[in-house]
Amino acid sequence: MSEWWPRMSSETIVGPLTVGSRWRTAALLGSTPLVPGMFEITLELSSWPGHLAGQHVDIRLPGSSRWQRPRSYSICNAPGAGGMPTNQLRLAVPTELYVDVARCGALEVDGPKGDRMAWASAQTGDRPLLLIGGGTGIVPLLAIASAWAAQPRRGALMLMHSVRSRQQQLYSDELSLLEMECGARVMSIVTRRTSAGQEAPRGRIGVRDLEAFGPPPSADPECFVCGPGSFVESIASMLASVGHPHEFIRTEWPVALLRAAV
Structure with missing residues (x-):
């Protein structure tokens, strides 16, 4: 939850x-x-x-x-x-x-x-936003992406969502609209296959994913990470390892999740 x-x-x-x-x-x-x-x-x-x-x-x-x-x-x-x-x-x-x-x-x-996880356009300006959510951690990131989409002038937005199965993916329609109508880049990653016939899982987010999908540290992106504690710690550590400053990495995680959704 x-x-x-x-x-x-x-x-x-x-x-x-x-x-x-x-x-x-x-x-x-x-x-x-x-x-x-x-x-x-x-x-x-x-x-x-x-x-x-x-x-x-x-x-x-x-x-x-x-x-x-x-x-x-x-x-x-x-x-x-x-x-x-x-x-x-x-x-x-x-x-x-x-x-x-x-x-x-x-x-x-x-x-x-929740002041520190909050976002307003003035704090980012035209710098990129990188949003990374695990399971139900997509919820506050969706709000941030919606606020970003409402701005007349904005930097790029990239959103990665890690989820155990397609059946547990929240707000897939809204994420598709952000991509198709607002120019956001969205990547959904299924980490586990729960039944025969489903798509093969591609595994957890890794450093190569962050480097290939996200903006480079030289662009000074503001990064928001939300999800289970181990997920958040892992992603924040990887972001720092590729050069993103700690002060531009905002993190938050759920107390309870829908069956450990990532």
Whole structure:
């Protein structure tokens, strides 16, 4: 699930920062099944301070013994992207949570949070963006890519998504649109074959993939990496080994994943 525990390397951020703790009621507007075990829910808040692409929120469901403890989920949508009102949020959540939220019709939200993983165009300018996600780590990167696509002038964007199987690949249609309509470069990597007849897995992302697909360190790209802890540590180490400065590598990983999705 898109439940995050941050561990990040960048110290500079432009735009709205984390808001002090304040729980707000959010109404459930709609839902969409994503992959087995996950739904996307759309929430509306009557009062919302705004957020940056890449940030997350804490949520809880009062009256539920299972969901009373706050849990963190990345926001799927960039603020205002696609004409979506800025007080609406899209979250990718486990089916069990969706069922309980649908029963109640509302939940409580605290945020936005996650300053260092957040992105605003002013901090990158016309420098390239390199986004690398493992499994559900694609969620905040999708928000960043959507915010990038909305900019009239922008640098190049390259997005790599590592996933165990095609059946667990989140937001494949939106990633295709980013590539076809906005000029982003997108690479999806299937790491394991789960049944006979499926495409052969190509293995995990390696140094050669980063050098062949990503921008060179001389272009000063800003790199965002999100996914399981071992995945994030491996990718960040490889980025540094080929010359990307540590201050341009931002990392974050999930506490819980959909069956270790990479």
